[in-house]
Amino acid sequence: xxxxxxxxxxxxxxxxxxxxxxxxxxxxxxxxxxxxxxxxxxxxxxxxxxxxxxxxxxxxxxxxxxxxxxxxxxxxxxxxxxxxxxxxxxxxxxxxxxxxxxxxxxxxxxxxxxxxxxxxxxxxxxxxxxxxxxxxxxxxxxxxxxxxxxxxxxxxxxxxxxxxxxxxxxxxxxxxxxxxxxxxxxxxxxxxxxxxxxxxxxxxxxxxxxxxxxxxxxxxxxxxxxxxxxxxxxxxxxxxxxxxxxxxxxxxxxxxxxxxxxxxxxxxxxxxxxxxxxxxxxxxxxxxxxxxxxxxxxxxxxxxxxxxxxxxxxxxxxxxxxxxxxxxxxxxxxxxxxxxxxxxxx
Amino acid sequence: xxxxxxxxxxxxxxxxxxxxxxxxxxxxxxxxxxxxxxxxxxxxxxxxxxxxxxxxxxxxxxxxxxxxxxxxxxxxxxxxxxxxxxxxxxxxxxxxxxxxxxxxxxxxxxxxxxxxxxxxxxxxxxxxxxxxxxxxxxxxxxxxxxxxxxxxxxxxxxxxxxxxxxxxxxxxxxxxxxxxxxxxxxxxxxxxxxxxxxxxxxxxxxxxxxxxxxxxxxxxxxxxxxxxxxxxxxxxxxxxxxxxxxxxxxxxxxxxxxxxxxxxxxxxxxxxxxxxxxxxxxxxxxxxxxxxxxxxxxxxxxxxxxxxxxxxxxxxxxxxxxxxxxxxxxxxxxxxxxxxxxxxxx
Numbered sequence: 001x002x003x004x005x006x007x008x009x010x011x012x013x014x015x016x017x018x019x020x021x022x023x024x025x026x027x028x029x030x031x032x033x034x035x036x037x038x039x040x041x042x043x044x045x046x047x048x049x050x051x052x053x054x055x056x057x058x059x060x061x062x063x064x065x066x067x068x069x070x071x072x073x074x075x076x077x078x079x080x081x082x083x084x085x086x087x088x089x090x091x092x093x094x095x096x097x098x099x100x101x102x103x104x105x106x107x108x109x110x111x112x113x114x115x116x117x118x119x120x121x122x123x124x125x126x127x128x129x130x131x132x133x134x135x136x137x138x139x140x141x142x143x144x145x146x147x148x149x150x151x152x153x154x155x156x157x158x159x160x161x162x163x164x165x166x167x168x169x170x171x172x173x174x175x176x177x178x179x180x181x182x183x184x185x186x187x188x189x190x191x192x193x194x195x196x197x198x199x200x201x202x203x204x205x206x207x208x209x210x211x212x213x214x215x216x217x218x219x220x221x222x223x224x225x226x227x228x229x230x231x232x233x234x235x236x237x238x239x240x241x242x243x244x245x246x247x248x249x250x251x252x253x254x255x256x257x258x259x260x261x262x263x264x265x266x267x268x269x270x271x272x273x274x275x276x277x278x279x280x281x282x283x284x285x286x287x288x289x290x291x292x293x294x295x296x297x298x299x300x301x302x303x304x305x306x307x308x309x310x311x312x313x314x315x316x317x318x319x320x321x322x323x324x325x326x327x328x329x330x331x332x333x334x335x336x337x338x339x340x341x342x343x344x345x346x
Numbered sequence: 347x348x349x350x351x352x353x354x355x356x357x358x359x360x361x362x363x364x365x366x367x368x369x370x371x372x373x374x375x376x377x378x379x380x381x382x383x384x385x386x387x388x389x390x391x392x393x394x395x396x397x398x399x400x401x402x403x404x405x406x407x408x409x410x411x412x413x414x415x416x417x418x419x420x421x422x423x424x425x426x427x428x429x430x431x432x433x434x435x436x437x438x439x440x441x442x443x444x445x446x447x448x449x450x451x452x453x454x455x456x457x458x459x460x461x462x463x464x465x466x467x468x469x470x471x472x473x474x475x476x477x478x479x480x481x482x483x484x485x486x487x488x489x490x491x492x493x494x495x496x497x498x499x500x501x502x503x504x505x506x507x508x509x510x511x512x513x514x515x516x517x518x519x520x521x522x523x524x525x526x527x528x529x530x531x532x533x534x535x536x537x538x539x540x541x542x543x544x545x546x547x548x549x550x551x552x553x554x555x556x557x558x559x560x561x562x563x564x565x566x567x568x569x570x571x572x573x574x575x576x577x578x579x580x581x582x583x584x585x586x587x588x589x590x591x592x593x594x595x596x597x598x599x600x601x602x603x604x605x606x607x608x609x610x611x612x613x614x615x616x617x618x619x620x621x622x623x624x625x626x627x628x629x630x631x632x633x634x635x636x637x638x639x640x641x642x643x644x645x646x647x648x649x650x651x652x653x654x655x656x657x658x659x660x661x662x663x664x665x666x667x668x669x670x671x672x673x674x675x676x677x678x679x680x681x682x683x684x685x686x687x688x689x690x691x692x
Contacts, residue, residue, distance in 0.1 A: 145569045146569070148551055206494050209494050222491055222493055224491040248595055248596060249594055255557035
């Protein structure tokens with residue numbers, strides 16, 4: 001193949017926020033704009049997706065907006081969730097359950113505080129082979145020197161404990177941001193993985209210090225942490241759209257929203273980032289192979305396979321914003337240039 | 347004395363930014379509004395204050411705006427500064443020289459990259475007993491895992507080296523933000539001190555994550571670092587006004603300005619913070635005694651002594667902004683409440 005062309009088989013984004021209502025209408029098509037044909041959809045809506053019926057209704061809405069994407073659905077871990085509901089969800093094709101610690105990110109007020117209460121649910125998930133998606137941060141607490149910088153390493157003992165108790169339960173530590181997390185996941189064998197976002201391959205704490213558009217949870221950490229992420233497990237973009245005014249402006253009373261939006265530029269962006277640290281050869285596994293294997297969603301050669309071609313270009317400027325009706329979103333790296341573009345889907 | 351009254355002898359702020367032009371007109375009177383009668387004035391103007399004549403002209407401007415404050419002047423360390431200029435500055439009553447590493451804060455593009463070239467200047471400063479004020483951060487560098495979080499600890503070897511070479515030179519590590527810096531300064535004896543800002547006694551990284559109004563350089567660090575600062579050396583507020591739109595809004599191209607503005611509420615704020623960690627007994631030394639002693643500016647009992655009385659109040663709301671003509675500034679904790687107010691000056 002020519003050196004200025006990359007070919008990816010059925011790119012899959014294993015962590016994406018598609019929101020609700022008018023914003024959902026705007027951002028859902030961006031999954032394909034960004035080169036992806038599978039989206040693992042987060043359930044932190046208002047109200048959160050806690051039942052099979054809600055998840056199926058949400059999936060139907062997404063399919064109405066863009067039927068050409070495979071949406072994998074998750075439930076929001078909450079006291080409403082029972083082992084029976086897990087079995088029902090599995091039968092309905094729901095793939096995972098997402099756990100949010102209380103109060104650490106967007107719409108996580110109903111998040112969990114302790115895992116023991118959920119052991120019967122995890123037992124059922126292990127039995128029916130559903131995936132547990134963990135937002136792996138503990139809430140800040142000055143008394144224990146816990147803040148956004150060490151919230152993820154401080155969470156890791158919970159991950160170890162869960163894995164020991166449920167060794168066959170497939171667990172994904174979502175959007176890992178630290179060397180400590182990467183090392184922990186590597187030590188835990190094939191049932192534990194982590195997703196890596198595109199933006200955490202690019203930025204460190206310096207990039208969000210004073211720059212709201214690069215602020216997300218978990219926050220980007222040290223350069224050495226970024227280095228560790230570049231060993232790449234598999235992509236979950238955590239692409240998280242917010243109305244621009246909630247990002248751009250902070251008043252003394254209201255901080256800005258946490259989230260970086262990468263969906264519409266995702267595949268070219270990832271290609272460029274991997275190329276920047278000489279890892280283009282890992283691209284296909286990062287955006288498709290590794291994640292699909294973990295999720296048991298290997299591409300079926302007999303089925304409808306989508307191959308995406310990327311072509312090297314000179315300075316393709318990223319749009320400043322995307323607009324639909326009264327909704328708009330500003331992407332990561334708005335106004336900067338990308339050196340890869342999607343040439344075609346086959 | 348009544349428990350709801352505090353009495354402070356001649357409060358002194360040993361690090362303050364009074365800016366230029368219309369903004370200077372607005373903020374200079376806030377030194378006294380905040381309860382202070384001495385201001386150690388930073389030289390990072392455009393262009394920077396690099397000569398005695400510039401410093402004296404700037405001092406005259408400040409005195410025209412508010413003659414009731416004692417302004418101590420500093421020069422901006424740059425290649426323009428010679429040992430002869432140091433001797434001239436000393437004779438003219440200039441107190442110190444401020445060093446900014448290149449590019450780490452507001453107007454530091456002309457900052458230094460290595461200290462060796464300045465040894466003749468430091469030699470002269472030691473000889474005439476001028477103070478060296480260090481912005482103690484190194485520039486970020488991914489290759490060495492240096493970022494805003496460890497820029498200060500990484501700077502400390504420079505401090506040790508300077509102190510060993512110039513043991514009698516009085517050095518102030520400005521706005522210390524880490525336990526490492528506090529421990530380093532404590533280990534270096536009476537010629538080395540550090541200033542502590544009010545806001546770094548209050549905030550940690552969590553407070554500026556996504557909240558531009560709390561973003562400053564050096565950035566606030568871990569809760570444990572804040573704990574170390576609370577041992578309190580002496581106050582240098584680093585009160586740094588910026589036009590509100592440069593704080594509140596970040597576009598993808600322009601991050602927000604670094605700086606927290608505390609001048610107009612400084613003494614009540616510091617009283618409240620020290621009270622919050624049961625250190626009200628340290629207030630007078632923190633805001634006057636320790637700093638004055640280090641700077642050899644002890645209050646002369648025969649001279650004009652200003653005593654400031656603070657009174658405990660119930661919920662005194664901090665102004666949302668201060669305005670003069672077309673200039674405005676938004677203070678730290680805008681809209682929040684203070685429990686101390688300045689009752690009177692005697």
